[in-house]
Amino acid sequence: MAVEFKDYYEILGVPRTASQDxxxxxxxKLALKHHPDVAKDKTNAEERFKEINEANEVLxxxxxxxxxxxLGANWKQGEEFRPPPDWQERYGEQAWSEGAxxxxxxHFGGTGFSDFFENLFGMHGGGVGxxxxxxxxxxxxTQHGRDVEADLMVTLEEAxxxxxxxxxxxxxxPCEKCGGTGRINQKICPECNGGRRVxxxxxxxxxxxxxxxxxxxxxxxxxxERGAGDGQSGDLFLRIRFAKHPDYRAENDDLYYDLxxxxxxxxxxxTVSIPLLDGQANLKIPAGARNGQxxxxxxxxxxxxxxxxxxxxxxxxxxxxxxxxxHERALWEQLRRESASSVKG
Amino acid sequence: MNGSSSSRLTIVRxxxxxxxxxxxxxxxxxxxxxxxxxxxxxxYIRLGLVDPVVGEGRGEQExxxxxxxxxxxxxIQRLRSDLGxxxxxxxxxxxxxxxxxxxxxxxxxxPDGRNVE
Numbered sequence: 001m002a003v004e005f006k007d008y009y010e011i012l013g014v015p016r017t018a019s020q021d022x023x024x025x026x027x028x029k030l031a032l033k034h035h036p037d038v039a040k041d042k043t044n045a046e047e048r049f050k051e052i053n054e055a056n057e058v059l060x061x062x063x064x065x066x067x068x069x070x071l072g073a074n075w076k077q078g079e080e081f082r083p084p085p086d087w088q089e090r091y092g093e094q095a096w097s098e099g100a101x102x103x104x105x106x107h108f109g110g111t112g113f114s115d116f117f118e119n120l121f122g123m124h125g126g127g128v129g130x131x132x133x134x135x136x137x138x139x140x141x142t143q144h145g146r147d148v149e150a151d152l153m154v155t156l157e158e159a160x161x162x163x164x165x166x167x168x169x170x171x172x173x174p175c176e177k178c179g180g181t182g183r184i185n186q187k188i189c190p191e192c193n194g195g196r197r198v199x200x201x202x203x204x205x206x207x208x209x210x211x212x213x214x215x216x217x218x219x220x221x222x223x224x225e226r227g228a229g230d231g232q233s234g235d236l237f238l239r240i241r242f243a244k245h246p247d248y249r250a251e252n253d254d255l256y257y258d259l260x261x262x263x264x265x266x267x268x269x270x271t272v273s274i275p276l277l278d279g280q281a282n283l284k285i286p287a288g289a290r291n292g293q294x295x296x297x298x299x300x301x302x303x304x305x306x307x308x309x310x311x312x313x314x315x316x317x318x319x320x321x322x323x324x325x326x327h328e329r330a331l332w333e334q335l336r337r338e339s340a341s342s343v344k345g
Numbered sequence: 346m347n348g349s350s351s352s353r354l355t356i357v358r359x360x361x362x363x364x365x366x367x368x369x370x371x372x373x374x375x376x377x378x379x380x381x382x383x384x385x386x387x388x389y390i391r392l393g394l395v396d397p398v399v400g401e402g403r404g405e406q407e408x409x410x411x412x413x414x415x416x417x418x419x420x421i422q423r424l425r426s427d428l429g430x431x432x433x434x435x436x437x438x439x440x441x442x443x444x445x446x447x448x449x450x451x452x453x454x455x456p457d458g459r460n461v462e
Contacts, residue, residue, distance in 0.1 A: 031428055037420050038442065053427075144380060147419055164361060207363040215446075218364040219412040237416055238364075 006116045008055035008068065016069070020060065027056040042149070054117050064121060071120065145225035145234035152218065152238040154208060156245050156255075156302055160277050160309075162210035167238065169204070172197040174226055206238065211303040213253070216240045242302065247275060253310025255301045260319045261285060274314055276300050283314055291318045369399065369409040379418040386418065394421060394436050 009016050012026040030052045032038065039045035058064045150169055158165070174180030175198045178189035182196040192198045206218065217237045224234025248255040257274060265272075269287035273280050274297065281297055293316045301310025324332065376383040387405060389395050395417050400407035417439070424430045424438055 028428075035424070035428055037423055038438065049427075146423075147416075205361040207361055209364075209366060212366060216366050217412045217416050218366050219415070220362045220364055223362070237412075 006051075006054070006114060008058050011051050011055040012059065014059075018059075020062070023056070023059045027052065027060065031056070036146075036149075046146075051114070054114060058117070058121065068120065143228040143231045145227040145231060147234040147237055148224040149237045149239065151241045152206070152208075153241045153243045154212065155243050156248065156250070156277050158208060159212050159214075159240065159242060159303055160210065162208050162212075164205060164207045167204045167206050168201055169236075170199060170201045171225075173200050173202075174198075180226075204236075208240075211307075212240045213303045213305045214240055214242050214250075216305070248312070250302060253301050253304035255310065255312045257312060257314045258317055259283075259295075259314040260317050261289070263318055263320065266291070266316065266318045274312075276312065277302075285316070289316055291316060364412075366412055369411055370415070372405055372408050372410075375410045375415060375418070378415050379422065381418065381422060389418070389421065389432075392432060392436060394432070394439060 009018070012018075012023060012030065014022050014026045018026070031049065034045050034048045034052055036042065036045040036049055039049070058068050148169070148171065150167070152165070152167060154163070154165070175182070175189060175192035175196055177191035178184045178196070180196050182189055182192060182194040184190075188194040189196075204220065204223070206220070208218070212218075217239055220236040220238065222233045223236035227233050242250055245255075248257050250256075255277075259272065259274065261270070261272065265285060266289045267287065269289070270285050272283050272285060274283050276297070277300070281300065283295055283297070285295070295314045295316070297312040297314065299309050300312035304310050321328075370378065372383050372386060376386045379386070386395070390397065390408075395410075395414050397408035398411050398414065399409035421435050421439070424435045425432075430438060
């Protein structure tokens with residue numbers, strides 16, 4: 001079976017002559033940058049981190065590196081990899097040929113390592129997770145599946161009232177047709193082409209309970225990456241994000257609502273209706289209200305951690321009429337002449 | 346990765362997942378879910394890496410934790426095992442991640458000065 005050749009030196013950004021120290025340094029630097037927990041770009045971090053790990057796994061081990069160097073000399077990144085003659089001698093060509101019986105079993109997928117790695121080092125590829133000897137003397141491998149994280153964008157109304165939402169995630173999952181072995185009756189599985197994993201868009205129906213707060217985690221137990229061997233699957237963590245609301249600005253648990261009022265309403269006072277996430281409220285504007293003045297509607301904000309809700313602030317914006325009719329203009333002019341206001345134009 | 350595009354499929358799960366983000370766990374349960382020993386969780390709490398949601402400052406028996414504690418615990422374990430960061434280093438990383446999260450929130454929702462009295 002042909003798999004894509006991986007240039008581990010390029011992945012770590014070191015020359016082929018790099019010392020063990022250089023490799024170690026390069027790995028540390030890249031691993032810190034691309035670790036899914038700290039990476040800035042989370043979308044590809046998981047795959048990139050695995051790649052870096054894999055490169056390090058090979059290059060930091062003198063024995064594996066020697067083997068890799070012997071193999072890798074004639075391949076370029078992106079080219080298909082086929083085993084060289086001396087590997088055929090050692091393990092038998094069947095291992096890579098379609099349809100032939102194999103004596104070199106890739107008995108385990110899901111280490112998080114690439115197929116290329118599995119082909120080269122699959123038999124010796126312990127070193128992550130906890131491996132132990134199985135009863136048959138072969139290496140049984142147990143690894144917990146990693147957690148998967150995704151953002152879940154909800155409207156403020158949904159956060160308050162709760163809802164059921166379809167959440168779609170694309171992920172690589174073990175091929176179900178061949179049970180993640182890549183083979184059916186010693187033939188390459190047509191579903192995953194021997195890749196053992198397939199890209200799959202999974203859609204979950206998730207019930208979002210009422211009162212979720214921003215940043216809250218919804219844990220879907222066992223819906224993360226599949227574990228290997230007897231290892232448990234990871235969990236899927238959905239992190240609540242609030243979608244931008246057309247009427248409000250959200251700041252922490254508080255909401256801000258721009259309340260436009262006419263100049264005379266600000267001067268004389270009035271009662272206005274304010275839309276809430278869950279209904280309406282009447283707000284009394286006192287006479288002589290100032291531009292920018294904030295009116296607090298307690299507990300009408302968004303759900304907050306530890307229960308309860310933040311506040312809603314109506315922020316007064318005095319709107320000057322863009323156009324005035326003749327009569328209206330006359331009234332304003334009269335006002336200007338007669339006003340006792342200390343504000344002078 | 347040689348999973349070809351022809352093997353992409355879409356699975357729609359009709360089963361409705363009902364997470365309970367309000368669920369609280371005691372120390373034993375939390376430790377089991379995180380795959381670590383309860384004593385290690387206690388140690389993290391003493392060092393201030395995680396806090397109980399309920400019962401902070403009281404006895405271990407009264408501590409309660411939620412999924413966000415679990416998430417942090419798993420993250421601590423990943424940082425330690427994947428990157429070989431020691432506990433003090435992990436504490437610093439967690440704090441920096443919190444700060445970055447706050448900064449990113451400010452970038453997306455800048456506080457509007459004109460409304461502040």
